[in-house]
Amino acid sequence: MAKPKTFDTRRQAGFTAIAAFCFIVLYLPIVLMVIFSFNSGLALTSWEGFSLSWYVTAWHNEVVQAATIRSVIIATVATVVSTLVAVLAALVMGRGKPFRGRSAMFALINQPLMVPEIVTAVSLLVVFAWVKTTTGYSGLGYLILAHSAFCIPFAFMPVRARLQGMDQTLEQAAADLYASSWQTFRRVTFPLLWPGVLAGAMLAFVTSLDDVVITEFVKSAGQDTLPTYMLGQMRRNLTPETNAIATVLLVFSVVLVVAFFFVSRENHAKAQL
C-alpha cells in the first residue's frame, strides 16, 4: 500500500479511539452521579425532575453537619502539623550534604506510601485500642495523629522538589550581607519555598479529607467523618442525599487540584527563568 502524502508517523491505529474512550469512561460515571444528585425523586436511576431538595436535606441533616465539622477539624490540624513537620524535614533532606541515616529517613517518610492502607489501619487499630483502654482517652486525638502521619509524605514531596530547584546563591548573598541564619530563612529561604509549602499543604488537606480506610478503623463510636458516613450509607439506605454529599466533596477536591495544578505550573515557570 502506498503511503499517502499526509502520512503521520506518530499515528497508531485505534489509539485515538481508545484514548477518547478512556476520557469518556473516566468522567461518565462521575457526571451521571452529579446529575442524579439533582433528581427530585427518591430514585437513583429514573429522572423525575430537577431539584436541589437533596442538598437541602443533607444541609439540615445533623449527622452530616457533625461529620463535616469533624472532617474539617481533622484535616486542618493534620495539614498544619504534617506541613510544619515536613518543611523542617525537607530543609534537611532536600539539599545539603549527604549524612548517615539519610536513606533510612527517606524510607521512614515515604513509609505511609509503601505500606497498604489496610495494613496501616489495622496496626493503628491494635495500638490505639491498647492506648484507649490504658488511658481512657477516646477523643479525636487518635484520628488527628494518624492523619498527620500519613499526610507527611504528601506535604514533604513538593517542598523537597522546590528546595532542589532553588537558587542557593541568594542565601549565600544574604549571609554575606551579615543576615543571621534566622533572618536568611525568614527573608530569603521561606519566601522562595512558599509555593512548595502551599502545594504540599493542599495535597495533605485533600489526602486527609478523602481518607476512608484508616479513619474507619481508628475512629471511636460516633466519630464518623464525611467519607466514613458515606461508606455507612452505601451499605444501608441509598438516596440521592449521598450523591449530593459526594458532589460537594468532589467539587471541593477538584477546585483544590486545579489550584494545585496552577500553583505548581507557576513554580515550574519560575524555575525555568
Next chain:
Amino acid sequence: MAATQPNTDLVAANRRETRNRWLLLLPAIVILLAAAIGPLIVVVLYSFLVAGDYGGVVWHFSWDGWLGVFTTSDPFDGTLSLADAHISILWRSVKLSALTTLFCLILGFPTAYFIATRPVSQRDGWMLLITIPFWTNLLIRTFAIMGLIRNEGLVNGFLEWLGIIDQPIQMMFTDFAILLGMVYVYLPLMVLPLYASMERLNFSLIEAAYDLYATPFRVLRRVIIPAVKPGVVAGSILVFVPSLGAYVIPRILGGGTQLMLGNLIELQFGQARNWPLGAALSLTLLVMVTAALIVYVRASANEGE
C-alpha cells in the same frame, strides 16, 4: 597548639550541624514512629501471639497466626489441612490485581501516547483531565461505578428501557464488579508514569523506522514499547500494588461474598476475632507488596545502566 585550634572548631561545628539536623528531623521521626512504623512493629509481634477469646491477644508465643494463613486445624483432632477459603481469597486478590494491571495497560498506553503526541501547549491540559479523577475521593469514584452497575442502576435501566433484557443483569457482588471498579479507579496511576516516559520519546526514531519500511505495528513493538519500558514497569507496579491491598472497592462492589485480602484482614479484626491471624495476613500482604516494589526498583536500576 595554634594549628589544632581551627580543627577543633571544625569538629564542634560539625557536631552542631549534626545536632541541628536531627533536631529538625525529630518531629517527623516522632510522629511516624507513633503512627506508622511503630504500630507496624506491634503487628509483627502480635502475629506470634495467641488469639484472645473476645478479640485482642494472650501474651503467649505461638505459630498459630502464621499457620492460619494457609491452613486450618481440625477442631477435634487438631490435624492441619489447607485453608481453601484463604487460598481462594489470596488467588482472587492476585488474579484481579493482575487483570486490573493488564486492562489499565491496554487502556492507558494508547491514552498516554495520545497525550504525548499532542502539541506541547495542550499536553498539560490533557494531563489535568487525567489528574482530576486521580485526586477525586476513591470512595466517590467507587460509588459512581456502583450507580452504573447496580440492579436498579443506569446500565440495567437503560437495557430494560431498550427492551433487551427483562430481568436486571446481576453485576454487583461479582468479581467483574471489583475488576471494573479497580480498572476505573487505578487507570490514572497507569497513565501518569507512561506519559512521563512517552513525553521523552524521540520521535525521529519512529521516522527512521518508517524510512526503513517498518509497518506501524512493528514500529510500536520494536521502537515505541522498548523506549517507554520504564514507564510501563512503573505504571504496572503503581496499579498492581494498591490493587493487591484494595479494601474499599471489594467491600462496596464485592459485598460480603467476593472478598479480597484486605477484607479478609478486616474480618479477622472484626467478626472472626483472630488478631494474630489478621496480623499474619497483614504481613503477608506487606511482603507481597514489598516484593513487587523490589522488582520495580531492580528493573528501574537495570534501565539506568
